[in-house]
Amino acid sequence: MHYDVLIIGAGSAGLSAALTLGRCMRRVLLADGGPRATKPRPACTAFSRATALPRPSCCAWAMSRLEPYTTVEVQCLEIDGIVPEGRGFRATGSNTADDTPVTITARRVLLATGVSDILPPLPGFRELWGRGVLHCPYCHGWEVRNQPLAVYGQGRTVTGLALLVSRWTDDVVVITNGPGHLTPNARRRLRRQKIKIREDHITRLVGSATNDLQCIEFADGSQLERTAVFLHAPQHQRSALAEKLGARHTSRGAVWVDSAMQTSVPGLYAAGDTTPGTQQALLAAAAGARAAIVINEALTREECPR
Ligand SMILES: Cc1cc2nc3c(=O)[nH]c(=O)nc-3n(C[C@H](O)[C@H](O)[C@H](O)COP(=O)(O)OP(=O)(O)OC[C@H]3O[C@@H](n4cnc5c(N)ncnc54)[C@H](O)[C@@H]3O)c2cc1C
Incomplete structure (x- = not known):
């Protein structure tokens, strides 16, 4: 050998x-x-x-x-x-x-x-991965504490992650890119933590030259300013x-x-x-x-x- x-x-x-x-x-x-x-x-x-x-x-x-x-x-x-x-x-x-x-x-x-990691096939996710798009609040939560954050996903996964992320900021929006498949109980738990839900389709994530997230752009043209998006890929x-x-x-x-x-x-x-x-x-x-x-x-x- x-x-x-x-x-x-x-x-x-x-x-x-x-x-x-x-x-x-x-x-x-x-x-x-x-x-x-x-x-x-x-x-x-x-x-x-x-x-x-x-x-x-x-x-x-x-x-x-x-x-x-x-x-x-x-x-x-x-x-x-x-x-x-x-x-x-x-x-x-x-x-x-x-x-x-x-x-x-x-x-x-x-x-x-x-x-x-398999990232959503939407413009911006791969480009901003590790900077404006984050996977773990234990790794990165401190750096974006008290800032406007989004949590991407559907169903139980997004609910659990959004509740977790609300530990680091009181401004969390769940973005689901279409139907969120959230149960009434999940919606109630999110509401209790003052977490908003946007089920609109996402067009892209807009980042800066340094790959920081600037905003999330939706199909109706509206934009949501956020510092980072968390997701469980x-x-x-x-x-x-x-x-x-x-x-x-x-x-x-x-x-x-x-x-x-x-x-x-x-x-x-x-x-x-x-x-x-x-x-x-x-x-x-x-x-x-x-x-x-x-x-x-x-x-x-x-x-x-x-
Ligand atoms: C975006 C992001 C940010 C993160 N930030 C943090 C953080 O801040 N703090 C923290 O503690 N953790 C963080 N993590 C998690 C951390 O990176 C992982 O837990 C850690 O890297 C796991 O180490 P590993 O040795 O198991 O695998 P890896 O670090 O993934 O290393 C695996 C290696 O195997 C090599 N390899 C694979 N297949 C082959 C092959 N066939 N032949 C030869 N080589 C091969 C690859 O090239 C790679 O170098 C982050 C993860 C991600 C995705």
């Missing part, structure tokens, strides 16, 4: 796992397909609470922390296949710089490949590697893991957004560290049989 552990994905989970395994002197390949694999997730305030870094600088900073650990290699590789081989795995992929095909063998694989796995290997998924599409962070495929582990649970950079980093410890202990047991 070329490596003890192949980590796929150098976001919070993968970087943190690489750090922990590097400190265990494990031979590690940290492979990330970068922007070509998919667009990196745009923002991250987790480390910035201490360092005021946006996500790319945050990842570069985390990457620089790996430098002392000479058993950890970082490569720009998009991994497109994994198959079990012997007591480990064989992974195939390509170098994102020049498309050179690569084959890697490793005793264990950690998937830290994250998720992708549906998601899918960023990589199909777990699915191709036949690993079990939850009903919500996350990669299922047991209490030791192992998927249903022995030797294949997963951490971070790809698994169920709250999606936060620090939580993904913690999960990455935990997976690394579990993997190191499994490898140690294998090396020191009873």
